[in-house]
Amino acid sequence: MRNLSEARLTSIWRIIVCVAGGLLSLVQMASAQPLTDSDTEQVRRGEYLARAGNCMGCHTTRGGEPYAGGRKLNTPFGQFVTPNITPDKETGIGSWSGEDFWQALHYGKSKDGRNLYPAFPYTEYTKVTRPDADAIFAYLRSLPPIAQTNPPHKINPPYDNQALLYLWRKWYFNEGVYQPDKSKSDEWNRGNYLVQGLGHCNACHTPRNVWGASQDDQLTGGKIMGSYWYAPSLISPLEAGVSEWPVEDIVELLSTGINSHAVTSGSMATIVRQSLQYLSDYDIRSIAVYLQSLGEKKGDAKAPRKARKMPEQVRQYLALGQEVYEKHCQDCHGQSGEGIPKIYPPLAGNRNVTMSPPLNTIRNVLYGGYPPATAGNPRPHGMPPYQHFIRDTEIAQVVSYIRNAWGNRGSLVSPEDVDNSRGSEF
Numbered sequence: 001m002r003n004l005s006e007a008r009l010t011s012i013w014r015i016i017v018c019v020a021g022g023l024l025s026l027v028q029m030a031s032a033q034p035l036t037d038s039d040t041e042q043v044r045r046g047e048y049l050a051r052a053g054n055c056m057g058c059h060t061t062r063g064g065e066p067y068a069g070g071r072k073l074n075t076p077f078g079q080f081v082t083p084n085i086t087p088d089k090e091t092g093i094g095s096w097s098g099e100d101f102w103q104a105l106h107y108g109k110s111k112d113g114r115n116l117y118p119a120f121p122y123t124e125y126t127k128v129t130r131p132d133a134d135a136i137f138a139y140l141r142s143l144p145p146i147a148q149t150n151p152p153h154k155i156n157p158p159y160d161n162q163a164l165l166y167l168w169r170k171w172y173f174n175e176g177v178y179q180p181d182k183s184k185s186d187e188w189n190r191g192n193y194l195v196q197g198l199g200h201c202n203a204c205h206t207p208r209n210v211w212g213a214s215q216d217d218q219l220t221g222g223k224i225m226g227s228y229w230y231a232p233s234l235i236s237p238l239e240a241g242v243s244e245w246p247v248e249d250i251v252e253l254l255s256t257g258i259n260s261h262a263v264t265s266g267s268m269a270t271i272v273r274q275s276l277q278y279l280s281d282y283d284i285r286s287i288a289v290y291l292q293s294l295g296e297k298k299g300d301a302k303a304p305r306k307a308r309k310m311p312e313q314v315r316q317y318l319a320l321g322q323e324v325y326e327k328h329c330q331d332c333h334g335q336s337g338e339g340i341p342k343i344y345p346p347l348a349g350n351r352n353v354t355m356s357p358p359l360n361t362i363r364n365v366l367y368g369g370y371p372p373a374t375a376g377n378p379r380p381h382g383m384p385p386y387q388h389f390i391r392d393t394e395i396a397q398v399v400s401y402i403r404n405a406w407g408n409r410g411s412l413v414s415p416e417d418v419d420n421s422r423g424s425e426f
């Protein structure tokens, strides 16, 4: 509202100036409202960028008012509760200036000067440019203000100590807007900017140390803190590196959640559903071009182990897994694990199945799930949860089987591994 009336005042002022100058007729001026248009344009751009950053995903509880916060994020350091970022004056960011917002997004500082916890991925958002940050702020200001006070964080000692957070930031936080690499194409730079900045892909796809700090910003994969998902390496061809994929395949996976040989699940499905599917063709292609340029080609990576003669005990274990597979899985995933393109993912030659941590595959079987519903794949087929149908022993057997059938090669999985993979998503 404030923006509108400000804009209107400014156009009135312009009209007066112009009439005084006698340059244009009043009629012409009344029909031209350049500032209002550019305000709307900025808000629209901000809405788009907020999607790219998935701000709403974290700042909204299930069934709650968008951006009013209250979502609980469990981490090894305690429980964080996302704040209300609607323009309510008392409980949201209604009294913030553009500079206050920039301080939060770029430096991780709240309006009152408090250092913010990196559960808010400002460690990535710091790469966002000032005009983009201003557009997001303009969008947030255009939302209806929601009066909602959220519960405080419950942070475990000693992490609740601001002095420790101060040291953490000194040590691990590198502030700075993305600097384009002039030797690369505009597309590549746009992709890099989105992946390393607003897309905050590193928030999940990177290993973390005991202090919760990224070990690198190289997308080398890691278990997501406080969540039971492994975000695979986007570099390694043994995990989710896509240097060997055509750009079109990467685009299809990121924008629809599925392609003929892969499917996103768990928290990646959420990212596709809430954020990536809304990106423009140019932006999603740029991300694909950047991802494709990363990392090792197959030749550089550790070669998968050669097929060895299998000990009899292993053979028997896998045969039990095959029985479970034929009974419960084959109808959808096929006799040879071939799946049905874009309906049921193939399991043969599927890196999500063979990659070294079996965590995601075990969770796929325990909890089932759906690929994201997207414009490109509006009614995805789902997979039933098996945790109440079959015992942990059988889940261990069938996962071991699919990791080693049809030319796949992966370590065996025990019932303890299955039990250790239980836990809610966030």
Ligand code: HEC
Residues within 6 Å of the ligand: 050, 053, 054, 055, 056, 057, 058, 059, 073, 080, 081, 082, 083, 085, 093, 101, 104, 105, 109, 110, 111, 115, 116, 117, 118, 119, 120, 121, 125, 136
């Ligand atoms: C992974 C979850 C997550 C995402 C994604 C996220 N935030 Fe947050 N945000 C948080 C958490 C948690 C806090 C509270 C941090 C604290 O109190 O130390 C926070 C704090 C903030 C604050 C400071 C509010 C205050 O009162 O100090 C602002 C502003 C903010 N976020 C804006 C955004 C915007 C804009 C985006 C998208 C570009 C975004 N957030 C995306 C989790 C998230």
Ligand code: HEC
Residues within 6 Å of the ligand: 194, 195, 199, 200, 201, 202, 203, 204, 205, 224, 229, 230, 231, 232, 234, 240, 242, 262, 263, 264, 265, 266, 267, 268, 269, 271, 287, 291, 352, 360
């Ligand atoms: C909230 C955590 C999270 C964020 C943020 C995230 N990812 Fe993921 N990603 C995952 C998880 C977990 C998986 C493994 C599950 C799967 O394969 O879908 C994954 C898998 C992937 C895969 C492999 C999918 C497949 O099936 O082969 C690609 C490619 C990928 N992510 C790209 C990205 C990009 C690009 C971004 C940033 C725009 C991103 N991710 C942000 C958690 C995340």
Ligand code: HEC
Residues within 6 Å of the ligand: 262, 263, 264, 265, 266, 269, 324, 325, 328, 329, 330, 331, 332, 333, 343, 344, 345, 347, 350, 352, 353, 361, 364, 365, 368, 369, 370, 371, 372, 381, 382, 383, 384, 386, 398, 399, 402
């Ligand atoms: C009704 C059809 C159906 C049945 C039966 C079924 N699945 Fe699935 N499966 C799917 C679908 C659909 C997906 C994609 C789900 C998603 O994205 O979350 C999937 C995904 C998977 C994945 C993840 C693949 C990837 O690329 O991330 C694995 C592993 C898997 N299934 C194994 C099994 C096993 C093992 C069984 C038997 C115990 C089984 N499935 C039974 C339909 C089925």
